[in-house]
Amino acid sequence: MRSRRRKQALLAYLLLLPAMVLFGVFSFYPFLRNFKLMLYETPPVPGLPAHYVGLHQIVPTITSTQFTQSLVTTLLFVVLVVPLSLLAGLGLAVAAHRKLKGMAAYRVIFSSTVVSSVAVAAVVFGTLLNPVVGLLPWLGINPTPPALESSTWALPAVALLTIWQFLGLSFIIMSAGLQSVPDELLEAARIDGAGPWTRFWRMTVPLLSPTIFFAGVISTIYAFQAFGAVDILIGNQNAARLHTNVLIYNIVTELQIENNDGAAAIMAIVLFFILLVLTILQLRFLERRVTYAR
């Protein structure tokens, strides 16, 4: 009996091995490596060896203007992205939930942004916002400086792309949530005298709150980790000047341009803790207001 259980456990670990290796190599090892890197200072000149400084570079790094500005930019970005992507996803899900002919085609279209790569999306958006051949000048909107070169509009432009990219997932999550709201409840509300608006706000939204909450957590994490959109749409020459220098982007710049592995590691760890605390807070704080339909 015992040997059989051991065999089963062995098989389980064997089957888990590929996933463990992948996670280990690409997630756990780099994550733990950060904690070592943050103790070393790399000289700005390439080729010289890093030297141990202990915890001394932590405070200067996280109090630097570059870092605090990057943090503010990131928060602003999250505020722009999360509510709008949730609202848009919910709106599309409600629209596609109706039992109409040809709705399946719309569902495919709405969820398709999930499979689009950020590179392709960024190129398309870059073209749409291009001051010469884009959609904006075609619509007669031609701001100076152009949207992607303006310190006011560059971040919203990146946010727009990120919202669009997240829309597919948001739509899928919200649609799945809507399926779980029993038709009978809405019918009961209808007979009880509730109009479409009341049914939506007083029935659908409260019943959907676990889903909205889940999508909120996911999209917050997603927004905090935005990188590709900034990199392709704005590029590293302009990121800082145009206030699109979000945290991840700042980390990559620090690592690749400045060659400052220690500072980059510290920022990455800060980001990790921000996301950790945020997730715990959201789970704790929001869970109390969430109605789990039973």
Place this chain on the structure above:
Amino acid sequence: MAQVSLDRVTKQFGDTTAVDNLTLHVADGELLVLLGSSGCGKTTALRMVAGLEDVTSGSVSIGDRVVNDVDPKDRDVAMVFQSYALYPHLTVAKNIEFPLRQRGVDKEERATKVKQAAETLGLATLLDRKPGQLSGGQRQRVALARAIVRQPLVFLMDEPLSNLDAALRVQTRADIVELQARLSTTTLYVTHDQVEAMTMGHRIAVMSEGKLQQVAAPEALYARPANAFVARFLGSPGMNLVEGMLVESGAPAAEAETHRGALSVAFAGASVPLPAAVGDAVRGSGPEVLLGLRPEALHLSQDGAIGATVIIVELLGAETHVICHTETDTTIIVRQSASAAKPKIGEAVRIAVDPDPASYHLFDASDGTRLGGSA
């Protein structure tokens, strides 16, 4: 107070006809039960009265008003769903209050009415709970409270007892009957359970495949089913139906005009003589017929007319069901009292029919309609 009328109502979903030319009148204050097996169109009919389904053709009226194009909220009906459809994020009090709130009833009046409804249904101590914290029976009562609180013209109930356990179902059945009698609100009650229908309905409308089979008071429905479907559907167990030939005995064919012989129904291994009153009523029909015999109209007797083999003997406490097969494997169930001698499984027995003419039901073998006068 209002009567409900469905006038030649048809409902189609694509090519499927869910309700076919249904005409039904529910009198003011009546509790009418729509009875049928699942998929027979009874729930669709109810939903059309509620306004949750559009009518393909025909008209639905509540009171004197045709309501085909009236929104559900303006029909002044209340519905109790099979799943109760309580709002899980609202307390019991808010659930009951919801329809009043939607109709702009002021706060004080709302509080009074919620209290009344909650007391009527014994929910006064549960008002602050959420539906998830209630038992099935309590949820059911909340659904009822929400229905009665605004005193609608009509109650619509869609299998409200089917999610309750057996004991609670019997109790709640009586509660609903009592409540309906007290409020005398016109009620349309859908169920697939013939016991529920028999015990609750002032009248029962039996449906099958979208069509109305028969509407009558429970006793009449049981005593004179209009067709073989109704005969089989009502009663537990339902009526035994045996295919046979109507034959005349004791008179040569040549003398048939002047001398009327006794009629009997013959099938493999048996010839069941019909009482004169029954025979006269069905003379000239058939000759292929369905002979219907209620299990309680049968008993095992050595000189019985029907030969059969015992397959199963079911003990139900006060009574016993003896399930037999005829020579052609037609099932016949005999209900006998628990004190009667129990046959053994596999034993060859003879089944006798009570001589009362009311024990014999004859139906047309091709379309199942009742023979011998109207139902």
